[in-house]
Amino acid sequence: MGRPQSSADVSAPLLEATGLRKRFGPVTALEGVDFACAAGEVHALLGENGAGKSTLASLITGLVRPDGGEMRWRGESAVWRSAGQARGEGISMVHQHFMLVPTLSIAENVALARRDLGLLDRERLHAEVRTLAAERRVDIGDPSRRIEDLAVGEQQRVEILKALVVPPALLVLDEPTAVLVPSEVRDLFSLLRSLVDGGTAIVIVTHKLAEVEALADRVTVLRRGRLVGTGPASDFDASALARLMVGERTRTSVAGGDAAARAGAVVLEARGLSWTDRSGGRRLDDVSLAVREGEILVVAGVEGNGQSELAAALAGERAEGLEGEVKLCGRSIASPAEARAAGLAVVPADRRRDGLVSELALWENLLLARDRIESAAPRGWLRPSEQRASARASLEEFHVRPADPDLPAAALSGGNQQRLVLARELSREGLRAVVAATPTRGLDLVATEGVHDRIRGLARGGAAVLVFSTDLDEVEALADRILVLFRGRIVVPEAARPERAVVGRLMAGVAA
Amino acid sequence: MVLESFLAAGLLLATPILLAALGELLVERTGVLNIGVEGTMLAGAFAAALAASASGDAGLGALAAVGMGVAVAALFAGATLFLGADQIIAGAAINLLALGATGTLYRALLGGTGAPLLLPSLPPLPVPLLADLPFVGRIFFSQNAVVYLAIVVVPILAALLSRTGLGLRLRAIGDHPAAASSLGYSVRAHRFWATLVGGALGGLGGATLTLAATNTFVEGITAGRGFVALAVVVFGRWSPWGALAGALLFGLASALQFQLQAAALSIPYQAFLMLPYVLTLLVLVVSRGSASAPRALGTRES
């Protein structure tokens, strides 16, 4: 272990894969994909969600074994039996969903990565981790803190430090910027640059074109599990990459902001919401907001700044220690059941955890809302055949694939699960207000447009809509009014629809 | 004198539960829920009785119990970790299997009809000097070897879990197996060995029942103590010291029940028999919560 690749022959690829194939059950994730990367360069792996980027990254790092194709590492044929073996060969990965043990401290997670055995002297370990962090130029703060008490950006730095315990020959990062504010992204990029200068090969999985421009030497674009383009980054401009990613369609930009005329009475209201978690962290700090009939309010912010807590509170959850009040149509709401009864639709951020029951059939999942099940079974009796038929129509309408009402939700891909939740939540009768957290996450551009159209349609129909978004494109496309959530506090921009750059700065906590 | 013997008896009665609970605690910290503790203890108790009566040596009996505990745990681990059986179902099956197998074999091998079986017992091993201390000497330092062992395992296990690299791995595997496996640790291997050690402790716990507490074997001698050990793990919030506290509570309540019965008060004896269970229940109600459970407890390898 521990072979810094400063003297590598740049002409010969460090890793070379040909004809990789991978299936998950009936779903083909990758088909005939070639990929190569060399020491001392950044290779961007680009594609929309579901294009197969993460699968390719998992094959390279030994997390998943290919069903076909060949991989060569340092010129020799290689089959990784496990992530541990790939790690031993000098391939580290920074996962999108961090592989950190939440109950352990920063130092303990690093110790795991160092493969420490024997007695652990806390003081010494903390000192060593501090030194390591300084050497690798990763700022992690006090190493005795528990992972679950850290902000997301901090957790990512721990994840990176873990990957750098032994300087890797190849570092794979899966969507590393999804949870970072712009200034953190800059820090990350300069860290990556310095690693590359030291001879490390870097593969960065992303769907953001700006990152390719800022960082990549080479680009590979995947679409629906197939290779659609590869070459030096200088050979592609942004619009070419966008076309490769999405096919021939390009994005039409639609601006919101025509709601001033139709905005009516306040429907959804939060007053003085504050919440302190068990370890004393103030997750929400005196949050007040109001959404009017026919209005789309977008709460912009980087993940981990209180969105999930605020979304839960607005959905009626009363977490222990939550202060303040949520009102829907003038009535105080004390439970999700009351919120549902008052006409609230909820699209949770974590659909697998909160939005659906993976083991239940699609038609059953479409009934997982109080008002829906009550109207489907007014006397308590389900009529499965009728329900299947109406489910099929609903699945078709929202382009859920496959639209088989009897499949369990677990059989759907992430994007289709999101569509399933949207199909349930956005096509309800008697809908007065919508709380949607990152409603288009996991959807391709066309589907995103469809969801945006539907959200605008709901607002035009008189619903009060609140959208949480981390994506400035989405903020622009939807918002009648914009608020920013930063470290649990609401920041009100001076203008109702401030400029993109202003929102970006507010999201990063920089005074506009 | 009454207080001393009461406390000494409490410690002795706590020992089988403590051993089984410590074993189960180790297993659960790696994310495996083995509800077959009851069966493991019972099999251990039987193996101890068989070996001790055949050899006349209680020490050999204890050794046989350890071996039997490991064997039963290996059966559980094989079924769940390697052959994909559900942990809860496999644990329940092992309880039935042990109850039936020990019952049948007991009748076939140890008679089971005539006079009750009388087994050699683990002799008390007074610790030189310490045993002569007033009060504590009699309670803590005039017990048998297994009691000492049980008490010594508490700090060892606590230190192993919180102060060693191995303990770190075990906890990581129990809380986030995917993270551990992404670093190249074998979730399955760690769980396997932890389960075997847990089985050894459970089997030894069973041996304490036959070789120290009663000096005989009857069918179903564990009488639910394996389940109490499961409760003690939760009660102690997955900490060895907590398990010690829980086991002592149960042991002392059991000892108290004997004392009160002996005092021949006009209270029905069943009230005393209930006492340990009711007391444990009340303490659970007061202490509440199971937030410290290993996050991946009972799930399959991921």
Add this chain to the structure above:
Amino acid sequence: MSTAGDATRAEIRNGASFASRLGFAAPALVAGGLAIGLTALFAAAAGADPARAIGSLLSGSVGSGASLATTLLRAGPLLLTGIGVMLAFRSGVFNVGAEGQLLIGALAATAVGTRLGAWPGQVVLVLLAGAVGGALWAAIAAWLRARRQVNEVITTILLNFVALYLVSWAVAGPLQESGRTYPQSDPFPDPAMLWRVPPGTRLHFGLVLALLAAIGAGVLLSRTATGLRLRAAGLNPAAARLAGFPVGRDLLLAFTLSGALAGVAGAIEVAGVTGRLYERISTGTGYTAIAVALLGGLRSGGVLLAALFFAALATGASAMERSAGVSAVLALAVQGATILIVAITNRMSWTGLAASSGDRDGT
């Protein structure tokens, strides 16, 4: 990686595995064959003639009208408790306290049956008392989980022991027979006993009740809004709560319903078979019920077959003990080994079982 696992599970659900094509009957059928083989093996190991043991096992369980009746009488309480466990498990309630709930049900039924005189229709109240007793006993654990976040596995286990000693005290105290000789209750008066169905046999109306309960529970789970709510809460409580479902109330419902079924099992045992209460009224029925429910794949039909299988095995084992000299507790070992093997071959999982909606392969 979870995608891969989920996809596999979906394949299994869609009938890719042999066992699932056989439907709910598969585990019980496999188990039946296994049990016979294992019994022969164990009997030989214990020094008896395996052929003779198997012969007496079969003839003793289903070989004659009398033995068949005994098997059915044993199956009744097993089916009721097994269905109760199934309801709880599918709803995310790990109620392993059927034993205690059964005992308290029997206790309450006996109080009504022997301490309130004798009057026409009394048996209805006896059954009701059993149901209420079991439900209330379960409600303690339900309350502790809902209000104090205490794990129900632990509380129900502890409550089983408390119930056992309560019965032991009652039959030597307030419910003891008038003669005060043995620790047992007075016999039930005629109007407090269950009707014989069909008349003239030992079989009683409680068995009909058990069958109805099995059908009812299946319909409840797969055909009603309440059932969907219960299953959703069992599989993903967070999603169920966000859906606006009354998760707390549903938990109480599933728990008490489960307890009520176990309580009725206790009631039909005293009011249908023994005619009085004594300390050893249950031979671990409530524990076996867990195995019955799991082996039955948490489906009503499967639980019915599993209950019959366990009952036949226990009855046959008693016959085997008499004629082949093999201890009857061997049946427990056979049950355990069978469940283990079926668990391995079917990869049954509690959550996996709770998953599928079950309405396509009947209830």
